[in-house]
Amino acid sequence: MSEAVPDPAASFLPVRPALIGLGYRMTGSWATAEDIAQDVYLRWQATDRAIVALPRAWLMKAAARLALDHLKSARVRREDYVGPWLPEPVLDSEAAPQEAAWARSETLSLAFMLVLERLSPPERAIFILHDLFDTNFGEIAGLLGRSEATCRQIAVRARAKLGDAAPRHGLAATESDSLTQAFFAATQSGDEAMLRHLLARDVVVHTDGGGIRPAALKLIYGDDKAARMFAALARKRAGAARSMLFAGLINGEPGYVTLEPDGLPQVTVLTIADDRIAAIYIIRNPEKLRAIADQLGLSLT
Template sequence: MTGPVPPAASDAAARFEPLRRRLVGLAYRMLGSRAEAEDIVQDAYLRWHGTDREAVEDAGAFLKRVVTRLCLDRLKAARTRRETYVGPWLPEPVLAEDVLIDAGPSGIAHDVGVALMLALERLSPLERAAFLLHDVFELGFDEVARILDRDPSACRQLAVRARDHVAAARPRFTVSESEGRRIADAFLAASRGGDLAALQSMLAADAVLHTDGGGKRSSALNRVFGGDKIARFFAGLARKNRPPSAVRPATINGLPGFVTIEADGVPQTTALEIGPAGITAVYIVRNPDKLGHIR
């Protein structure tokens, strides 16, 4: 039988658990990996457990500092992995019902949209941290400076540079949930049925297809540019591949899409970025390492 929980452990958990979702949300945005975010936050909890908590005035600020610094360390190794990654890299998909990922003050569609996550990937680790802490998690630059061990003015410059780079990734056009679902359902039917004309009518002329198989499953090794090429790509797949064994609609990183169980029994997520001229981006994650949490 297990004994009673020690008072110290109970106190540590009681102060930590209300902050867990926000910390996982921060780590996910820093790393683009839900699994790594959970690992980082668990490591932060262990450090919190061994801390003199009576001396900590603000547990939230302390833990954001710990999580950010752990993420910065992890990003150094991630940079090397990204350079050798097979094919396009996409963040691990987050579904709307994933209660573990905190949406942040501005809402999940803006804060973890795939285009924004890809823009964050192009920033330096410090730029990414300064931008997320200030612009997404709404910390003042004095607090950001304490977390990053930099001057407030330097942190402000980091955030400004980051903001300039990610500005283009902010959604300028939104569709209603019902319209997004209608388009996603139509795209699913056309892409799986090989309806070339329907695909061409839905895809914007400058659309981009990203498929992330990570070298573990078949996927396009380069992004596919242009609505017509993407339409022909899916029409060709429909002629060769068996239909999925299961399909369900989903909101993925704030975007309309669907989860499928493919013929090989492995899940796949498809998310659609939609603009005034139609579908502007298709994001498909097939790498099984990124889909372990998808059911």
């Protein structure tokens, strides 16, 4: 009797978090990352697995190719995106796209994901595969059809573009929770003085509505403009209910999910430095909130 064909799931499932992590960091989309992982699994099922010496390398290579294809087309579509673009947010949970706990806060933050946008698709692929997922340059060279030396040069160029842009987290969880709750309360009440107290002088506010929901079309710089904007929004709501559905880590940073007066969720993520809020990321585009809505039992219709 011939030997039974090994179950493809047995070799795929342990690698699936890495595939989603790679896809998410490459594309900025949780949904796309899950689709990539599913597509890789279908290809893995159809492959003669008996001749694959290193299943993880095969699976990562397949995911990287799919992510590169998506990234190239997404960059064209993004040229027509309305307002600032932000990645899809991910609640900090066991389902987060990661291989190790350290990766959650350092390479999943929205700040770092935005920094990755500086890289060309090949630079992004090589940096993520090598520096974040420990893939050797020989394997990467085979993936991209370039020499190993060229891949090393591209990796150096990518690191130079990124510089020291990875975010630093200096507050204990209790301190960041307190600051997050204070910020939410101030945006509810429109307390402009409290907002200025909480914000860093050079705070930057990113708002992503995708042209679907109202949002600022440009970044907002400085504590004065930011405080006035949040105070004005509170006055505009004038008693309309906003309920907090989740408070905790989102993409490794403190944040919360609210149900807004229009009946749709909104995600707010804070970057905290030196006891002040240094950056604010507000995601309102419902197309980027489907995974979080599902987790929280919300309907986007």
